[in-house]
Every structure is written in C-alpha cells, then in structure tokens.
Amino acid sequence: MNEAEAIFLFAKIWGAIGACVALIFLTIGIERIDEDADGAYVFRPLLIPGILLIWPLVLWRWYILADGKDEWSSRYKPRRTAHHWIAFAMPVAIILVLVLGLSQRQIWPADFVPQQIAPAAQVSQ
C-alpha cells in the first residue's frame, strides 16, 4: 500500500464512522439538544455531509449540550481581536506565494531551455 492508498483508506474509515454518528445523531440525538429541531425533519439530510466531515466535533458538542455543560457566555465571545493577526498575516502570505510562484517561471529569458525537474511519476502497482 502506498501513501495515496493509505490516505484514501483513512478517508473511507473516517466517513464510515461519520455515517454511523450521523444516523444516530439525526434520529435520536438532535431533538434532545436543540428544541428548534423538534418536529423539523426536512433539513436533517442537509446535515449529513457536515457530520461525515467533523463527526468528532459533533460528538464533543453533543456531549457538552446533553450533559448541560454548555456555558451561555461562550456564545458571545467576539473574535474580532483574533481577526487582526489574520488580516495582517494573510497579505504577507499572499505576496510571498506570488513572488515564489513568479520566481519559478521558466519562460524568462525567452531562450531559456526547459529542464526536466523531476523523474517520471511513480505508479501505484
């Protein structure tokens, strides 16, 4: 098994567990932790892809809400202060990536002879 096959096996296992979590959460759990979901069924299939992807987070929040450990104050914490460093770091990263990308172009000068930079791709079998 190569790395790519291992990654896809992991993704399949992750998705299978997520499917089990989705089945139980959407049929039994959701009504117990969210009164707005009581009697609302049509929207539930929309949640399946999300549960498949972040089922550990779903299990954690399900436990917190079902156990009454949810603190109301945590819902109102602003994130705008934390947003500042993103707003300054992102432009730096974008410019860095652009410069690096442009620096690797092989068409300057015009008479540059293209070079083989890597061996031919491997095969999986």
Place this chain on the structure above:
Amino acid sequence: MSVKYTPVQWNRNKWLYDGVMLIGVVLFLYVFLFVSPEILSHEFPINPQVHNARAFGAAAFVMLTVILCIGPLARIDRRFLPLLYNRRHFGVMTTFVAITHAGFIIDWYFAFSSSNKFEALLFANTSYTQLAGFPFEVFGVFSLLTLLLLAVTSHDFWMKFLTPPVWKRLHSFIYLAYISLVAHVSFGILQDQQNHTVTVIFIGGALCVAGLHAYAAWLDLRKGDKPGTEKDGWIEVCKTSDIENGFAKIRVLPGGDRVAVFNQDGKLSAISNACAHQNGPLGEGKIIDCLVTCPWHGFQYNVTNGRSPAPFTEMVPTYNLRLSGDSIEVQTQANPPGTYVEPVPLPDAKPQEVMA
C-alpha cells in the same frame, strides 16, 4: 431568523442576491468559453475538457476573491453591507463551481490511469522537496476540502450547535483556503501562462484581497472600539452627551467581550455587542421601533431585555448601567441572555424625547 429549522430560508432579498450571483457566474463562464478565447491563451488547441476546467477554475478563483473582498469592504464603507447579507449562498455556489473544476481536471488528467483516479491525483507528482515543479495539486485539494467543509456546515443549525465563536473560527479557514488557492494558481497554471490577461486578473485579485484586509484592520486599530478601564467591576463608556438618539457606543470589556450601550429616546440600555446569530456588531445597528437591527443579517433585539420579538427565540446578554456624574458606566459582569434591565434615563433628556 427561524423558529423551526428549514432547509433554506428564502426571502425576496435572497432570491435577488442569488439571481444576480448566478447571472454573474453564467456570464463569466460564457465570456471565458466563447467570447474571448484569444485573450485567455486559448488560441492553442485544447480539448473541451481542459477548456471547461480552466473556465470553472477561473470562475471559482474570481468568486472566492469577491467573497473575501466583501468583509473588509463592509468594514471600510457601510454601503457594502448588503453584499454581506447572503454571503453564505455565494460561498456554497463557489464550492459547486470549484467541485466542477476539480471534476473536469480529474476526469481528464487522472482518469486514464490504471489506478484509482483520486489516488493518481495524489501520487502523480511527489516533488515536495523542491519549489520548481512543486505539486500544486495539493494546494487545490486543500482549498477544495476547506470550501467543502465550510459549505456543508453553513446551515444555521451548525452555528447554534457549535456556538457562533467556534463556527466563525471554523469558517476562518477560508483565509488559509484562499492562500492555498493563490499557491495552487501560482505554482500551477501561472507557470505556463503565455498571455498575461489572466495573470493580471489573478495577481490583481489576490493583491486586492491582501490590501483590503490589511487596510480594514489598520482602520480598525486606529478607529475601532476602545477598551474601557475597570474600576470595582464597572467601566466608563462615555459622557451622557456622547450617544446619539437611536444609536450606541461600543466598549471593549476587560475580558475581551464588547458591550453596546444604546440611547433609546433618552433612556439608556446595554446589551452584548455580539449578535446571537453570527456575533455581528449589534452596536453598529440603529434602533427602529424599539428594536436594534444587526447590520449583518437583520436579526432584531429589544435592547431592554436582549430578546428577539416573538415568535423568534434568539437572546443576547444584557448589562447593568449607572450614571456617575456626567459619565455612563457599565457593569463588566453580563446578565444571562434575555434578562430585563430597567433603562437608565439620561439626566438632560427632554420630556418629549422620553415620551417619544
């Protein structure tokens, strides 16, 4: 706002927003595919599969660029706030366009391998130790997975379930996704771009996102909400004459929370500045018919008790207020969401203002 969850909450504004967006996407694809192939380096013969892949890829990049410009633009100039209103639908549509791009690519470049085509995508190029010829596909895969994650967690249920701060942090991955997308293009198609119309659009778009975010953050640092100084559990917000009728003053509390103190017809009330929906800045909203309206998505709250009008059930915390001389002070400890607090009358409020 919803009492019970529905698959998609539509209203006239959302139909209009989505309609304009859809027309824009179709127009972009039409121009890319049929109107101006020569300025997009398509004078060389390429098959329809690659042509379509490039069109949808370019559309996804432009859409994500526009999405990321909306936030800082709305902070710089409030006239852009309507664009923020239905940005989630914009994001979901971008995800579909990006998936279409990936589908065309995988079904052309990797579908003829004897291996699984998705596995072939990962092992076709493994030159991770060098910049030249770096496997740019992996940047695209990361961006696509992130867009997918954000799209599938875009329903209002997820915001309530995860809490708005966690949901917003999860959706902050969009910034990483965009950087990754810029890398995907820089180390991908840009390496072979002969005609520079697309190059200019790409670099211009990326620099636009970078510049707008830096400028908006710089403005926020200069003119943004100011922190208050705590004394015995209370902080001064402003002078009694500083709050215009119908509007609010915002202060940052010692713990980092923001409080919005409103003047409603000469009476003061304080609620959390963070909307229960997406933590939008309630203090930047105006009071209409005794309710403050969140400038982001239109959620409304009674400022005296922090509750949305029936039948809606959203609530935000309230704060106690007092006057100290000509200063307005707020207690740093919030009351539980929905707690009624008797409004504090301004000493110099004219009788008709109070009556109004």
